[in-house]
């Protein structure tokens with residue numbers, strides 16, 4: 001496993017040579033936004049760099065968390081990987097194939113957000129079945145897969161429930177089952193638990209990891225909560241000001257933070 005980044009304390013090699021190319025590779029990625037309009041004649045050049053020359057890999061079957069304070073660029077990096085933000089520099093590849101020009105819906109990546117974004121007019125079963133319908137999976141196989149996924153997320157028998165009657169935690173479980181249904185080759189999760197209270201978040205973080213591991217899902221998980229990142233991920237990337245400061249397994253991060261900034265953010269100082 002090799003991880004690369006642009007900041008201090010990077011692990012891995014600068015060439016990625018030890019890697020077999022399978023999975024996601026983010027190479028020197030830059031994301032910029034136009035700044036809020038000030039003087040109209042300066043608008044074209046005024047930009048914010050949200051992601052600043054980031055390198056990171058997610059190997060097949062691996063869960064990597066992107067951790068950092070609000071505004072550090074986590075969501076922008078995730079959105080760039082999804083194809084929702086254009087790259088101002090660098091490349092995003094899957095199995096060594098460059099994804100430039102591949103639209104969001106053709107990347108075979110799943111997305112899950114903080115509020116689940118369930119379809120209110122569909123019951124739980126039909127929410128989970130959504131991606132399978134798009135893939136024209138026949139009815140019986142679809143029902144079987146939906147039931148299996150609901151089992152997996154701890155909602156056995158919930159098929160006919162209206163989503164408007166679910167608790168926040170149940171809604172996120174349905175959202176996870178729905179995101180996994182089409183077997184995405186990479187699942188991108190943006191603060192999927194942050195709308196829940198701390199106790200529920202801690203329990204669900206463990207469940208999310210179990211479900212991702214049982215399904216062999218490769219995942220990139222954005223959070224601002226280090227306990228959550230440590231509970232879910234195989235490796236955690238710490239971001240600040242658009243840069244990736246360090247990528248390492250949770251134990252290594254705790255024991256050997258690469259800089260004072262990382263240690264401070266993790267509450268280790």
Ligand SMILES: Nc1ncnc2c1ncn2[C@@H]1O[C@H](COP(=O)(O)OP(=O)(O)OP(=O)(O)O)[C@@H](O)[C@H]1O
Nearest residue numbers: 033034048050069070071072073074075076077224
């Ligand atoms: N659409 C946009 N237009 C302009 N600036 C943006 C836009 N989206 C994000 N930014 C800016 O880019 C920077 C990174 O934002 P981003 O949302 O990626 O950070 P984040 O770490 O995910 O934060 P949070 O945890 O609060 O969501 C911030 O300075 C933010 O204000």
